[in-house]
Each structure stands twice: as C-alpha cells, then as structure tokens.
Amino acid sequence: MEDFQTYIESGRLEQYALGELAPAEQAEVEAWAARSPEVRQELDDLLTGLGVYAEAHAVAPPAGARERILGRVLAEISAAEAPVAATPAPFAAPPIMRVSASNPRPAETYAPAPVAQRSGGWAIAASVALLLSLAANALLYSRWQNANTELVAAQNNQARFAQTSQVAERRLQNTQSQLQIFRSTQFKTVALAGTPAHPQASARVLFNRVNHRVYLDVQELPPLPAGKQYQLWALDKGKPIDAGVLAATTAAGDDLQQMKDIASAQTFAMTVEPTGGSAGPTLTTMTVIGNI
Amino acid sequence: MSDLSLISTPTAAEAVLVGRLRDRDQSAMTEFYDRYSAALYGVINRIVKDEEEAEDVLQEALVKIWHSMASYDTTRGRLFTWVVNISRNLAIDKIRSRQHRVGSRTQGLDDSLAAQRQAAPDTFRPEHVGLQEITRKLVPEQRQIIDLLYFGGFTQSEAAEELNLPLGTVKTRARTALKVLAKLIR
Numbered sequence: 001m002e003d004f005q006t007y008i009e010s011g012r013l014e015q016y017a018l019g020e021l022a023p024a025e026q027a028e029v030e031a032w033a034a035r036s037p038e039v040r041q042e043l044d045d046l047l048t049g050l051g052v053y054a055e056a057h058a059v060a061p062p063a064g065a066r067e068r069i070l071g072r073v074l075a076e077i078s079a080a081e082a083p084v085a086a087t088p089a090p091f092a093a094p095p096i097m098r099v100s101a102s103n104p105r106p107a108e109t110y111a112p113a114p115v116a117q118r119s120g121g122w123a124i125a126a127s128v129a130l131l132l133s134l135a136a137n138a139l140l141y142s143r144w145q146n147a148n149t150e151l152v153a154a155q156n157n158q159a160r161f162a163q164t165s166q167v168a169e170r171r172l173q174n175t176q177s178q179l180q181i182f183r184s185t186q187f188k189t190v191a192l193a194g195t196p197a198h199p200q201a202s203a204r205v206l207f208n209r210v211n212h213r214v215y216l217d218v219q220e221l222p223p224l225p226a227g228k229q230y231q232l233w234a235l236d237k238g239k240p241i242d243a244g245v246l247a248a249t250t251a252a253g254d255d256l257q258q259m260k261d262i263a264s265a266q267t268f269a270m271t272v273e274p275t276g277g278s279a280g281p282t283l284t285t286m287t288v289i290g291n292i
Numbered sequence: 293m294s295d296l297s298l299i300s301t302p303t304a305a306e307a308v309l310v311g312r313l314r315d316r317d318q319s320a321m322t323e324f325y326d327r328y329s330a331a332l333y334g335v336i337n338r339i340v341k342d343e344e345e346a347e348d349v350l351q352e353a354l355v356k357i358w359h360s361m362a363s364y365d366t367t368r369g370r371l372f373t374w375v376v377n378i379s380r381n382l383a384i385d386k387i388r389s390r391q392h393r394v395g396s397r398t399q400g401l402d403d404s405l406a407a408q409r410q411a412a413p414d415t416f417r418p419e420h421v422g423l424q425e426i427t428r429k430l431v432p433e434q435r436q437i438i439d440l441l442y443f444g445g446f447t448q449s450e451a452a453e454e455l456n457l458p459l460g461t462v463k464t465r466a467r468t469a470l471k472v473l474a475k476l477i478r
Binding site (some may be wrong): 045 | 318321322325329331333334335343346350351354359360363365368369372373376377380381425426438442463466467469470471472474476
C-alpha cells in the first residue's frame with residue numbers, strides 16, 4: 001500500500017542507523033522493516049556500512065590502558081553487584097567512582113600512622129566512624145547502581161511496549177481501510193482468472209466507477225523470475241492503460257494494494273514486465289484476465 | 293579470538309559472549325575488552341579528540357554496556373552496532389556537555405597521527421577493512437558527510453547547513469556512501 005522507495009529515500013533509515021530517533025520513531029522504522037523486505041535490506045546495508053566505517057577507525061588504546069580501564073570497570077561492576085544486604089564486609093571494596101588517569105587509585109590501605117599516645121582514643125573513634133561511613137557509602141552506592149539498572153530496564157520495556165502498540169495500531173488502520181473497501185457498495189469486484197498458461201493463477205480487482213479507485217487483491221500468482229514485476233492493465237475499448245505495478249507483498253497475497261485510478265475500463269489483465277513496469281503490456285506474459 | 297571483522301563475526305560466537313555477559317561472568321568483560329576496545333576507542337577518540345578523555349569515556353561505556361546487557365535485543369541488530377552506538381552517544385554527550393561543539397564546528401575533523409594510528413598488529417584481521425581502503429572507495433565529499441554525521445554528532449539538517457548543501461544531497465550522499473561501505477564485506 002505504501003511506497004517503500006519513497007520511505008527509503010526519506011532519510012529516516014539513516015537517522016535510525018545514527019541513533020537520532022526517539023523510541024516511537026524507531027518503532028516506526030522497525031515496523032517498516034518488518035513489512036518490507038526492501039526496507040529491511042536497505043537498513044541492514046546502512047547499519048553494516050556504519051559498522052565498517054567505525055571499525056576502519058579502530059585504534060588500540062595507549063599502552064597500559066588495558067589494565068587501567070579493565071581494573072576500574074571490574075571494580076565498578078563488582079561494587080554494583082555486591083549483595084545489597086551486605087554486612088560491613090564491603091570495606092575491602094570501597095566505591096571507586098572516577099579516578100583520573102594520572103592518579104590511578106587512592107592509597108589502598110589506611111596505614112595506622114604513628115599516632116601520639118594521648119590521641120589514641122580519638123584516633124580509634126575516628127577510624128570506627130570512617131569504617132562505618134565507608135560501609136554505608138558502599139551500601140548506598142550499590143543500591144543506587146541497582147536502582148539505575150532497574151530504571152534502564154523499565155525504560156526499555158516501555159519503549160518496547162510503545163513499539164508493539166504502534167505496530168498493532170498500524171495493522172488495525174490497515175485492516176479497517178481494507179474493510180471499508182470491501183463493504184462499500186460503490187466497488188465492483190472483477191474476478192481475474194488464470195490464462196491457459198497459468199490456470200491456477202487468480203486475483204480480484206475492486207473497481208470504483210464513481211471515484212475511479214482501483215484496488216488489487218491477489219489469491220495466487222506464479223513466482224516471478226529475478227528482475228520482473230507484475231503489472232496491472234485496464235483495457236478501455238481495447239486500449240491498454242497502465243494501472244501500476246504490484247509490490248512484492250501484493251503479489252504474494254499478503255496485502256491489498258491501491259493501484260492507479262482508472263476512469264473507465266471493461267477488462268483488467270496482468271502481465272509480467274521488467275521491474276518498474278513497461279509503457280505497454282507484453283501480451284505473451286499475460287497471467288490473469290477478467291471482464292467487468 | 294576470531295579473525296573476522298566485528299561487524300561480520302559469526303553470530304554464534306557473538307551469542308556465546310552475550311550469554312556470558314548476561315550471566316554476569318566478569319571474565320567475559322575481559323574478553324569483550326580484547327575484542328572490541330580498539331574499535332570503540334577509535335570511534336570515541338575520534339569524537340572527543342583527547343586520549344585521556346577517550347579512556348574515561350571507554351570506561352563509562354563498558355560499565356554501561358555491562359549494566360544494560362539485559363536490554364540488548366539480539367533481534368534488533370549486531371552486538372557491535374549496539375555497543376558502538378552506546379560509546380558514540382556517550383562521547384557525543386561529552387563533547388556537547390563541554391560546549392566543545394560551538395568552538396569546533398568550523399574546524400573540520402582532526403586527522404592527527406593519533407587518530408590515524410591503526411589497531412595493533414596483534415589484532416590483525418584479514419577481513420578487517422582499513423582506512424586506506426575506505427579512502428579509496430569513497431569520494432572525499434561522501435567521507436566528509438559521514439564524518440560529520442558519525443563523528444561530529446551532526447544531524448542531517450545540521451550537516452546540510454554546515455556544508456551549504458541541499459538536505460536531499462546530504463541524504464543521498466550519506467546513503468550511497470554507506471551502501472558502498474556495506475559492500476566491502478559482503
């Protein structure tokens with residue numbers, strides 16, 4: 001029903017590949033890709049192209065970066081994975097947030113500095129307070145990390161749900177508009193039967209004489225060789241008029257397709273033409289034909 | 293380590309790594325780093341143009357990837373596509389937040405030696421497409437647009453404005469260029 005070529009050229013797929021789109025718009029692109037193999041192929045090409053481009057710029061991180069980065073990453077993820085209801089054990093892994101590269105890691109241990117005898121009591125109290133505070137920090141940090149992870153998961157669920165409902169909405173609209181056509185009394189159904197070469201082929205044209213709309217509903221058509229497309233013709237007093245080419249989904253019988261408007265016709269027929277259609281029908285390839 | 297390019301790695305190997313990351317296997321993170329760090333660091337460094345900052349962003353990206361692994365949907369694309377987008381977005385956020393963009397808009401992209409340095413030989417991949425091949429296949433006008441869109445964080449309309457080109461031309465050039473690139477490994 002819709003024109004995938006126009007959609008491919010709209011720039012939407014590039015925006016999708018570059019991550020410029022909001023979740024609802026992403027869902028729209030994915031719905032298109034699910035419906036149209038051409039859009040799917042194009043999108044895959046764009047994503048692959050970007051991947052190739054990204055990878056071509058690969059640069060090994062500077063010497064020593066592997067240990068630094070992996071060390072910090074593993075420390076950060078272990079801190080986040082520590083059990084929430086931990087006993088004061090996490091003392092060993094204080095939350096390491098961001099540490100600058102020039103200062104890789106704070107002093108590992110709190111070495112008991114030679115303290116003057118008299119301040120011993122205070123020093124112990126201060127150490128205990130520090131320990132408690134570290135444990136509490138570790139606990140809060142891991143809770144915060146968990147909350148963050150849950151939030152990301154929830155946002156993702158929401159986006160996925162929005163996507164599903166949008167796809168459903170679109171299908172419903174599609175179905176409703178098709179139903180309207182079938183219920184309308186203005187539409188006349190023209191059965192197209194297979195020619196002797198293709199006896200099993202069959203399709204229907206729904207023709208509205210008032211507003212000249214033409215819809216096509218395929219029951220069965222033989223598969224096409226590469227580079228070919230079915231084209232519908234209206235015959236008005238024996239003169240063939242182009243009524244448009246069939247999308248792959250229409251030819252497969254998945255979808256009702258609106259064809260070009262036809263002012264007047266007595267017969268409809270379908271031929272096999274090079275992709276994009278021809279100016280005049282190749283009569284030897286006629287597959288189905290029917291009179292109004 | 294497989295010797296295939298990241299974008300065309302067999303999905304089975306990728307699925308194993310994804311599974312281990314989802315199972316919270318920390319050793320998988322090391323493997324992930326060895327496979328993907330050069331590609332991710334290359335993209336990040338090209339965006340932030342500062343080695344120390346690039347290292348910070350890479351670290352942030354790895355932590356984010358670890359925590360968002362549950363939400364990675366294998367049916368929606370390759371692992372590499374997903375992780376490179378996470379890294380790229382973090383890097384672009386970084387340059388936006390430091391208002392870097394206003395200053396460097398007219399400067400063009402940096403082709404410094406560091407940015408051109410290739411992956412170390414120990415990550416040699418026969419199928420890996422190098423910069424030279426890309427330079428050979430793309431005309432400079434195409435490359436300029438992809439650079440703005442991909443490394444500059446420009447939208448298509450912003451790129452059109454920047455280059456004084458009609459939006460339609462930018463779209464067509466970007467699409468043609470990406471399809472040329474995709475063919476390199478097909």
